[in-house]
Amino acid sequence: MSIRHFESHASADDIAAALSDDGVAIVDSLAPPSVMDKAAEELQPNIAATAVGRDDFAGRLTRRTGGLIGRSQTCRDLVMHPLVLAVAKGTLGHAAGFQVHLTQVIAIEPGAAAQPIHRDQWVFDFFKFPKGFEVQLNTLWAMTEFTAHNGATRVIPKSHQFDDRLKFQEKDTEPAEMSKGSVLFYTGSVYHGGGANRSDATRCGINLTYSLSWLRQEENQYLSVPFAIAETLPVELLRLMGYSYGGYALGYVDDVRDPIKVVRPDLVKVRAGDSEDAQTRLRDQAKRWKGEDKGA
Numbered sequence: 256m257s258i259r260h261f262e263s264h265a266s267a268d269d270i271a272a273a274l275s276d277d278g279v280a281i282v283d284s285l286a287p288p289s290v291m292d293k294a295a296e297e298l299q300p301n302i303a304a305t306a307v308g309r310d311d312f313a314g315r316l317t318r319r320t321g322g323l324i325g326r327s328q329t330c331r332d333l334v335m336h337p338l339v340l341a342v343a344k345g346t347l348g349h350a351a352g353f354q355v356h357l358t359q360v361i362a363i364e365p366g367a368a369a370q371p372i373h374r375d376q377w378v379f380d381f382f383k384f385p386k387g388f389e390v391q392l393n394t395l396w397a398m399t400e401f402t403a404h405n406g407a408t409r410v411i412p413k414s415h416q417f418d419d420r421l422k423f424q425e426k427d428t429e430p431a432e433m434s435k436g437s438v439l440f441y442t443g444s445v446y447h448g449g450g451a452n453r454s455d456a457t458r459c460g461i462n463l464t465y466s467l468s469w470l471r472q473e474e475n476q477y478l479s480v481p482f483a484i485a486e487t488l489p490v491e492l493l494r495l496m497g498y499s500y501g502g503y504a505l506g507y508v509d510d511v512r513d514p515i516k517v518v519r520p521d522l523v524k525v526r527a528g529d530s531e532d533a534q535t536r537l538r539d540q541a542k543r544w545k546g547e548d549k550g551a
């Protein structure tokens with residue numbers, strides 16, 4: 256069974272339906288390659304300063320650079336991509352809400368071994384969520400081309416329906432091959448792992464993951480993104496980062512205040528501000544991406 260590919264103008268419903276059937280899907284060329292280059296340029300100093308992993312799971316030749324919302328305007332745009340958010344709503348919309356779970360550049364260097372095959376939702380203390388109850392949705396944006404040779408993510412389509420705690424080998428998986436600017440979606444329940452890099456160049460992806468709003472985030476957004484930056488960010492993004500209720504009263508501040516009012520006290524009418532903010536943000540993103548296209 257192979258991974259289904261969609262064009263960038265595919266509907267979120269179709270992609271969410273494929274995720275429900277297979278647990279995995281690829282949208283080809285969702286961003287122009289120049290946008291990926293821009294992200295690489297913004298993050299290069301951080302990536303260069305990141306140490307390799309300290310065990311086989313993190314990858315002894317893999318660099319994991321996070322805090323991307325604080326560090327890269329391009330990553331803010333990717334986190335808020337309207338198609339991605341619509342797909343996330345389709346996959347995680349059964350709960351009160353969803354949030355950013357982690358933001359991470361995964362740079363797999365030449366010679367790196369394959370990562371053990373796993374389910375990402377094991378991070379929640381190996382809790383056995385019911386089959387079909389998705390708690391996490393990953394996007395992995397290809398910053399470089401992903402090939403079987405250079406360490407494309409290895410995935411087992413339909414494995415979201417398998418039993419828990421199973422073990423697999425590379426031969427049981429298939430590579431999520433895709434072009435730069437394409438994005439791989441996979442649920443937290445799908446068995447997968449980073450591939451071995453047998454090429455002579457680094458394989459780079461931007462992993463932006465979403466989870467149900469009442470779960471603990473893997474990357475602590477409040478501490479990873481400096482407050483001085485957070486208070487300049489759009490409301491919609493802040494809410495996704497966790498400056499919002501994760502359910503009734505979940506995450507309130509002191510006298511039962513909405514956290515958004517702490518980080519953006521300038522907003523008198525938060526609800527009215529929300530939509531205005533979203534429109535401005537989308538206009539600005541379109542301008543930035545158009546500009547990038549011309550520069551390519």
Ligand SMILES: O=C(O)CCC(=O)C(=O)O
Nearest residue numbers: 361407408447448449450
């Ligand atoms: O880098 C990849 O291709 C996937 C990495 C991964 O699955 C993980 O770090 O949990």
Ligand SMILES: [Fe+2]
Nearest residue numbers: 374375447448
């Ligand atoms: Fe993973």
